[in-house]
Amino acid sequence: MVKRLALKIFGRVQGVGFRYQAQTMANALGLTGWIKNRPDGSVEAAVEGPEEELKQFLAWCYNGSRLARVDRIDYQWQPAQKQYRRFVIK
Numbered sequence: 001m002v003k004r005l006a007l008k009i010f011g012r013v014q015g016v017g018f019r020y021q022a023q024t025m026a027n028a029l030g031l032t033g034w035i036k037n038r039p040d041g042s043v044e045a046a047v048e049g050p051e052e053e054l055k056q057f058l059a060w061c062y063n064g065s066r067l068a069r070v071d072r073i074d075y076q077w078q079p080a081q082k083q084y085r086r087f088v089i090k
Contacts, residue, residue, distance in 0.1 A: 004033075004078040005054045009043045009061055011071035018043055019089045021065040022057075026087035029053040036090035047087070048080045 009018070019035045022045065026033065031049035038044050047057055064070045 001051065002048060002080040002082070003051050003054060004046060004048045004080045005058060006076045006078055007043075007045045007047070007058070007061060008038070008074045009045070009064070009070060010041075010073070011064075012067075012069040013043045013064060014041055016067035017065040018068045022061065023087050023089055025057060025060050029057055031057060032084040032087055034084060034088050034090050048082065048084070 014037050019037070022035050022043075026035075026047060029049065031047050031053055033045065033047040035043060035045040035047075047054060049057075058073070058075060061073055062070055
């Protein structure tokens with residue numbers, strides 16, 4: 001069953017390749033959705049796909065890219081909206 005995972009990731013996650021690496025991971029897992037920088041220095045994402053792959057993506061987010069430092073992730077499971085055909089960086 002396809003689900004949606006809405007995330008807000010806090011820490012040193014801008015300017016360290018986090019979005020690019022997240023896109024690479026999402027593509028490897030066959031997920032769709034988007035990721036973008038927020039004005040407050042966090043990163044926001046909405047990711048859709050099978051629950052098991054979403055759990056793998058969430059686990060990756062806790063470590064992030066090599067230069068990132070993830071302090072906290074707020075996330076919420078939601079019904080899939082099926083708006084995206086691929087994973088994009090906004």
